[in-house]
Amino acid sequence: MGVASPTRPPQAGEDIGEGTEYEGDYDTDIASLAPHKDALSAHDRESSLEENSLMSPFNDAPPNAPPPPPGPFASTPRAAPPPVPQSPPLPRRSTEMSRSVPSLPPPVPPPKENHDALFIQNPRKSEDVAESPVLDEPTPLAFDDARAISPPDRRVPPPVGARPRASVEMSRPSLSAPRRSIDHHRPSMDSGFIAGDIDLAVQSGWWKQSNQVPPVLQGRKDIYFECDESTTTNQGEQTMITRETFILFQDYSQTILTARYDPYDPSTVELDQRHEGPPKTMRQDQMEEAYDTFGRKISAAALAKKDQVVGDGSAPGFVLEMIRPLEDALLPISTRSYGALVYANMANASTQQHDAIRPGDIITIRNAKFQGKHGPMHAKYSAEVGKPDHVGIVAEWDGTKKKVRAWEQGRDGKKVKQESYKLDDLRSGEVKIWRVVSRSWVGWQKKALA
Incomplete structure (x- = not known):
């Protein structure tokens, strides 16, 4: 039996009174759902609608409408299909084929709604119609490629109207400005x-x-x-x-x-x-004059006290008793200073000498350690002297060996005896040699002896 064609409403421009073809010609197993002419007309309208939908960069859906749900066999988004030539009509290409992206044409107004075309449209075409054309974007350059194109020292100019960035160096104080000492309350630091x-x-x-x-x-x-x-x-x-x-x-x-x-x-x-402030450093002639006035007398007095106990038996007591009888001699400042400085040695790292070391000069040793060799067999020795202070009177000075012999007491027994110190063997601490001077050196008047 023949399959009855669906009833189709009359189309515009058709003659209603015109006869139709015999339906028996299409009564086969592969008969179309529509008469032959109507199928061709519907196919042309469908191709035109599809082409306009694909070529238009705008979507017919309202701006706030959600995108249509994907079809049951939706795959990843694909590029828009190329335009289909209108003549001669070609068979429809599969929607699964890869499509290249055409250049964007000027916008085309959407075609008039056609119920027949919507009725026979493939449901999967809604996915294609909703798709927006995909544009090729340039691939970003890798870091090495960008560095090869742009020089490393190129700086991006600041935007127009932007404030210049303040340099971090502006907040630093000038190095040339005088810095206020944290010891400003100490007069010794200022003066x-x-x-x-x-x-x-x-x-x-x-x-x-x-x-x-x-x-x-x-x-x-x-x-x-x-x-x-x-x-x-x-x-x-x-x-x-x-x-x-x-x-x-x-x-x-x-x-x-x-x-x-x-x-x-x-x-x-x-x-x-x-x-x-302190007095000026003594000149060479003043140093020699002080030696003639006080040094010779002190040396002779110390030699006369050999093997005796002087004063309280201490090293400072012995030296004080040698200076006290001298008229107009400036007495020592405890165990720290004994007059004008002749020689100073700070652990052999810093040395200074203002005059030749002479007998009768005063030697002071503080927290010192001597280490070296002595004697004919060059035996090693190590000695610590002046913990914290020790003092003696120079008896002899050997400038070649840099060895000083001194009269002292209180370090190894209370009796006065002679000891030697090799200044080159000083490893730590300090050794100073002083010369006794008159009171006038510090501006004091001559004091009568009691």
């Missing part, structure tokens, strides 16, 4: 010597007593001080006491304290302090 302002502690009343210093200096072993006192009367009505205290530090800078007060009303005290 270059030890003497400086001290706490006078008026409320303690130290200034009422002779041969006394402020509490901040009491008990210190690195100073030497003397006091002078005078009393004046103002026309027999008021008595004023003036006491001056001269304090010497180990660098021979000094502080002079002056106290003026009424002994009957100590609340009227006036305290003042001033400072003086």
Whole structure:
């Protein structure tokens, strides 16, 4: 039997009264669902609709409409198909074939809606229609390729109107500007010597007593001080006491304290302090003069004390007893300084010498370690001297061997005996040699002996 063709509404431009072809011609197993002419017309309209849909870069769907769901056999997105020639009509190509991307033509208005074309359209074509044309984008260059094209030192200019970036060097202080020392409160750092302002502690009343210093200096072993006192009367009505205290530090800078007060009303005290720097280094002729005045006498006195116990039996006590009898000699500042510096050796890393070492000079040794060889058999030895301080009187100096022989006591027994020190063997600590000088070197008056 023949298959009845579906009833089709009349199309525009067709003559309703015109006869149709015999249906028996299409009564076969491969008969089309539509008459032959109608099928060809529908095929042309479908191709035209498909071409316009694929060539248009715009989607017919509303802007906010979600994309249509993929078909049951949807695969990865594919490129848009090329335009189909309109004449002569060719068989439809499979949608599974790869398609190249055509150049974008000018927008074409969408065709009028055709119910017949939508009825026979392949359902899988909705996926193709919803697709937007895929454009080829340039492949980004690798890091090495980009570096080969662009020089390494190329800098991207800042955007127009952008503020220039402040340099990090702007926040750094200038190196040429003077830096304020963290020790600005220490007078010794500003003036270059030890003497400086001290706490006078008026409320303690130290200034009422002779041969006394402020509490901040009491008990210190690195100073030497003397006091002078005078009393004046103002026309027999008021008595004023003036006491001056001269304090010497180990660098021979000094502080002079002056106290003026009424002994009957100590609340009227006036305290003042001033400072003086160290004296100038002695010239060669002054060094020789000091040796002739004091050095020769000290050397002879030390030799006369051989095998005896002097003073309290200590090394500083022995040297002090050799200097004290000399008129106008400046007494030592504890165990730190004994006059003008002649020689200094800091662990053989730094040495200085201002004059030849002579008998009667004073040698001081602090925290020193000697290590080397001595004797005819060159036996090794190691000795530690001056823990913390040791002092003696030079008896002989051998400049060739750099060996000094000294009179001393208190290091190995209390009796005075002679020891030798090879200065080239000094491994740590310090060795200094001094020359006793007069009081006038620091500006003090000659003091009469008691």
